Amino acid sequence: MPEPSETTTTQRPLDADAFSRYAVRDPLEIARLLKALIEKRLLLTAFVDGGESFITLTLAVTDDGAVIVDACPDEMGNAKAGDAARLVCATRLDNVKLQFALETPTRINHAGKPALRAALPESIIRLQRREFYRLPTPQAEPLVCVITCASDDGRRREVEVRIVDISGGGLAVLVPPRELPFEPGTEYNQCSLRLPDGNPLPVSLKVRNLFEVVKANGVKVRRAGCEFIGLSNQATARIQRYMFKLERDQRTREDY
Missing domain, CATH: 2.40.10.220 (predicted glycosyltransferase like domains)
Structure with a gap:
């Protein structure tokens, strides 16, 4: 079977099953990658149930195994994100494409501002041109x-x-x-x-x-x-x- 190509998926999330061999599943490594996103203040593209998207930031990784991201800028979009079954977030860290899913995000206030909270993702796709x-x-x-x-x-x-x-x-x-x-x-x-x-x-x-x-x-x-x-x-x-x-x-x- 041919190797899946990232070039056909730049405007939508990667197929997690097709790229599963590149998934990081170690919880400690997942937390480390998310904390690197926080430290470098890297923007994420968050896809609401695989459809509409908005730009966000990773704000925190909590001690009880949750991740907090910035809310959608407009209230209608934030309501959709808070009711979503899944947010698929994508970014690049040191030229490596990262993608992870946040299941059933919840609307919260974080540091006095609207935010979204979800359990730590079970995996992160870490994709880079192997050569x-x-x-x-x-x-x-x-x-x-x-x-x-x-x-x-x-x-x-x-x-x-x-x-x-x-x-x-x-x-x-x-x-x-x-x-x-x-x-x-x-x-x-x-x-x-x-x-x-x-x-x-x-x-x-x-x-x-x-x-x-x-x-x-x-x-x-x-x-x-x-x-x-x-x-x-x-x-x-x-x-x-x-x-x-x-x-x-x-x-x-x-x-x-």
Whole structure:
């Protein structure tokens, strides 16, 4: 099935089912993203039951698991929003499209002004063009993938490759000098991604490109860009969790 396209949905909410593999479901991560919207005062487009829309702001995330957004500017629109079964809110955070649904919002007063309150969303779609969303893996704790293949004599062997960056759609690895024939189009269907947060993750890879990199010491190394094949929603979610942790760790180091 073709990858869903964001370009056809710029004037209406994304189909949550079609983009479910990009959904963040960890409550702590959902709260963090919403608080980032508050901190940066980013405008949201709120769609009332998937139809009419208005511009709003995320005002607060409460300790009891609710989110508060600014009310619609006009009273008639605010009444519709308060009676809606769902508000679908969309924005961009650091060039990443975010979309989440607020179920059965309630009209309230917040800091003396009209607002809308709803339970914390169960998920947030976090969508970015995958080719631009790569995270380098830490050198201190190298991330590796073990590829199982057949040798020239027919025996099965395992080759460990170092991962240099990872995204939701694939990864780049250092090409071993002789062990594997890395060529564009080559598929490896028995791979084990060794993430630090649990058991090895079975994946299939397809080599998309090869390129040469000159390191700071002048040594030339070859890298291969590989695409995940047939990645399940569960595997995608686990890779995303790992990427979120990488981002948090990077931000923590930058703060010190």
